[in-house]
Amino acid sequence: MIDKRIKTVAASVADIPNGATIMVGGFGEAGSPTELIHALIDQGAKDLTVINNNTGNGEVGLAALIGAGQVRKMICSYPRSSHSKVFPELYRAGKIELEIVPQGTLAERIRAGGAGIPAFYTATTVGTPLAKGKEARLIKGRDYVLEYGLTADYALIKCEKADAKGNLIYNKTARNFNPIMCTAATVTIVQTREIVEVGALDPEHIVTPNIYVDRVVEVAQPVIESQLIAKGVQYP
Amino acid sequence: MIDKRIKTVAASVADIPNGATIMVGGFGEAGSPTELIHALIDQGAKDLTVINNNTGNGEVGLAALIGAGQVRKMICSYPRSSHSKVFPELYRAGKIELEIVPQGTLAERIRAGGAGIPAFYTATTVGTPLAKGKEARLIKGRDYVLEYGLTADYALIKCEKADAKGNLIYNKTARNFNPIMCTAATVTIVQTREIVEVGALDPEHIVTPNIYVDRVVEVAQPVIESQLIAKGVQYP
Amino acid sequence: MSMKGWSREQMAEQVALDIPDGSYVNLGIGIPELVTKFVPEGREFIYHTENGLLGMGPAPTPGQEDPELINAGKKAVTAEPGASYFHHGDSFTMIRGGHIDVCVLGTMQISQHGDLANWSTGAPDAIPAVGGAMDLVAGVKTIFVISQHTTKTGISKLVSTCSYPLTGKAVVSRIYTDLAIIDIKAEGFRLRELAPGISFDEVCAKTDAPLLPPLLLPPIANEKRE
């Protein structure tokens, strides 16, 4: 019978190979699967392509993964951060690639990847340097550019409650990119504050249906990145 | 201050002009805004283009609107019905146009229309007669066709609970096309079983945020189409 | 009386045997719906219905029907523990995005290349009605077809080239009929299993396209040949 629970964060990310493309949920620290990222640092996979809106905070979570030299390329909308020098230093040193994508286009490309839409048109970036190299098209009198769906090998996701079948609900603005990333990855790995009985989540309130989820691991008291940063924590 | 409540179904549809394009929620009878449709029959607007998955049941609701000769064109995936002869007779008589769209493409075109995506590629219909006349494109080794976003002047929607600001929740599979149609119409008109206090709907559970809703009218005990059909009711 | 061929129920049972534990499954209207009755011991399938429900359960007991809890065939259903509701856009994200593992459909014709024709006879006065079939065959990972081998008048549904308008091109993996289970391979129709009391020659005779015999090499021999 279907039971997607995994005992440890280490076991949940054990098979991620070098060169994998990984979507990482979260917007800033909200909804960031920090324990899963730390487990990936411990695991050591290299040459990764990471998709996240930002590039992490301080020297924990995604910033620490980048700092550990495990990331070959970042796809994000906003690589600046007030608490992190990790990405800028590597970027200026030519040690990490950057694909800059407007936030809404990033979200839609992920959503499209999950929805079997290989490409779509959008007005975002028209007339700007970010439209360079993109196919343009006039539709009903307005200019658009062509954008392609994004998929990933893995998604690292944080949620509030999950059941053993993999249904998920989120907390407030920690929802952000997590639900769409669940749909766009071959293997979706979820850390949740609580695992509840199957049937305990109201079918009307489930945000991520279990079809999108492969592994669920309970992290009852996740770290809060801003608190770690305030304490000057560096991972590992 | 924002208050989108309207007292009567008649008032809520009063301004729909001849020639309007109207999205009508529901899949079969589930989620069908029958009272709003009946109000539109009473109102008498003609030459309408209607977007719905089907063509109505029996001689009530959408089937009655079609039967009243108010619909110039249907856009739907499945115009057959076991309880309705209205559409087939008009269609065979050349008195109504039909644009047949696969159900998933119909949903995605509506979603795209609401999301500011003018066009997208999909594999659905490739190699079939419904791909005829569509622009084809090979993307990463697979064939796709180009589909365009759909928008409407009005959407007629049924939901379970609404607040005065226009936040909506639905009941079970009566959700279906309703939430995406709310996003794709210039004016979204909603009939709800109950109007609740603003703040009574949990922000985590709201399916249609109020930004998509223009008018809310309470219909506490909506008719059930299958019961009307069993009784042989014809509207009006 | 000795058994000859498979009944509708037995065809559905054969399909169920080939669906792995934990699969997400979408069942077409008609014979495919019978699959739910034959889920093998120890396996769990999660059923998806296009109109916005994952975790669909069986029909409710009479009198318990809810007109707002229906399946894609517009019949009353139930929701299993762990079910979820969602809108049509999200529902077809599951289908078109390749998240559904298996779809079981009926058919009017199926070609040796896996082309499926199950939505229209193409007759001049037919009102076209496609529903979600084209989305399902384009998006679901594995398409199984379950169908009588021939029409009521004895015309083969398995053909070299479909004469009816297609639902999808090269989309079907396997066909389960009352006479046999047949794989669609690059080389065409390949017999996988005969129904009880049915001969290879009989299936060939009722199939309007070449039918290849089963590959009988045991797996070990196959391995050695690599």
Place this chain on the structure above:
Amino acid sequence: MSMKGWSREQMAEQVALDIPDGSYVNLGIGIPELVTKFVPEGREFIYHTENGLLGMGPAPTPGQEDPELINAGKKAVTAEPGASYFHHGDSFTMIRGGHIDVCVLGTMQISQHGDLANWSTGAPDAIPAVGGAMDLVAGVKTIFVISQHTTKTGISKLVSTCSYPLTGKAVVSRIYTDLAIIDIKAEGFRLRELAPGISFDEVCAKTDAPLLPPLLLPPIANEKRE
């Protein structure tokens, strides 16, 4: 001391006066955030933040911050009654789909054609970081810009042609600076209102593009001319 020009708060107040009751509003980081303090009596604005909240309220009282309830600037906020949470895909459906009525943004440069440049100086060592700005200017119905008229070193932010990389082309409707409110019209920058103590000539001198005087014809005269 006589007042000369508008303060940041007064600029924000001028913007708030021009937003109709019931508007859905997205506010950029910085001066635009001050708009919430000046909502005119009897009007209600509903605030959207890109990271998945409609009905955003003010910052919480110190100590009540929730790290999972933040705005697009990653600062702690609250949710008003009637608020809703949703994911990033749905959030940008609101933006790109033209559902947000007004967006108020800061800027680095703005051209007489309404081109906006507010995301990058284009310096060779700059790390590009665009966030949601390009989506907002492409999708929101009305874009208001609120900004000091010149840089700290006195260089006009209002220009004939932007030298910095664009955020969007021909997207801005109106600019609110410390010196004036200026409409973007087909014919270019058109003065709408001067800040107290500021002369037309002074605004012209600090604007690096032609500035047209306000259209002074009363509405009635306009009607007569039609």
